[in-house]
Amino acid sequence: MPDWPPPYTIKKSLNSKRISLRISSSKGLVIVIPKRESQKRAIEFLNSKFNWVQKHLHLLQSKNNLITVPETVFLCSINETWTIDYSPEMGCRAIIGCDEQQKRIRLKGPIEATIPLLKKWLRTKATRHLLSMLEECSQKIGLPYNLAKVRYQTSRWGSCSKAKNISLNCKLLLLPFEITRYVIVHELVHTIVFDHSALFWKEVARIIPDYKALRQQLKTIEQQLPNWVY
Known part of the structure; x- marks a missing residue:
């Protein structure tokens, strides 16, 4: 089983009404939560999306592997x-x-x-x-x-x-x-x-x-x- 949870950051948003996940090369895995939502609830949500997170982290890594930085x-x-x-x-x-x-x-x-x-x-x-x-x-x-x-x-x-x-x-x-x-x-x-x-x-x-x-x-x-x- 892969290391879990992967590195992440939690971002509170004034405009968000529900918890959501975002994955990008520049920011990694971000858990976006409403302003008054608890971090405990954010982690519970992350755990419930295990398969989704693993799939999209793998896709991101595959995409990055096509690009190489020269020596x-x-x-x-x-x-x-x-x-x-x-x-x-x-x-x-x-x-x-x-x-x-x-x-x-x-x-x-x-x-x-x-x-x-x-x-x-x-x-x-x-x-x-x-x-x-x-x-x-x-x-x-x-x-x-x-x-x-x-x-x-x-x-x-x-x-x-x-x-x-x-x-x-x-x-x-x-x-x-x-x-x-x-x-x-x-x-x-x-x-x-x-x-x-x-x-x-x-x-x-x-x-x-x-x-x-x-x-x-x-x-x-x-x-x-x-x-x-x-």
């Missing part, structure tokens, strides 16, 4: 490897701490709550470096742009509007520098040729003669990225 993150474009110290804890607020000097990330909390923090860190890191790479490349090849931002995108590596506003996918920071640079050049060329005509590819080839090989690598490289980025 390291390799930012290939800038050749940085970050070590991750992860402490999985149910029922607490997820927190993240970063040490730039030691290249170390400390994560604490349930998996489903810490992965979004890791993604946010990646976006912040990518914003700093990708925008710097974009500006440097823009000046070097003589193709100015208007505005630029870095986003967490699922289907595109980058885009450029007719107003010359460029958007870059933060996951580019995980790719080899040559491929990331190709994407940046690709979007900068769109500031003068908006479509993918022969003229567009001629301009790309003028800047990156071997762009076809990089373009081909880009089509399959997403399969090599770690599962936590999705």
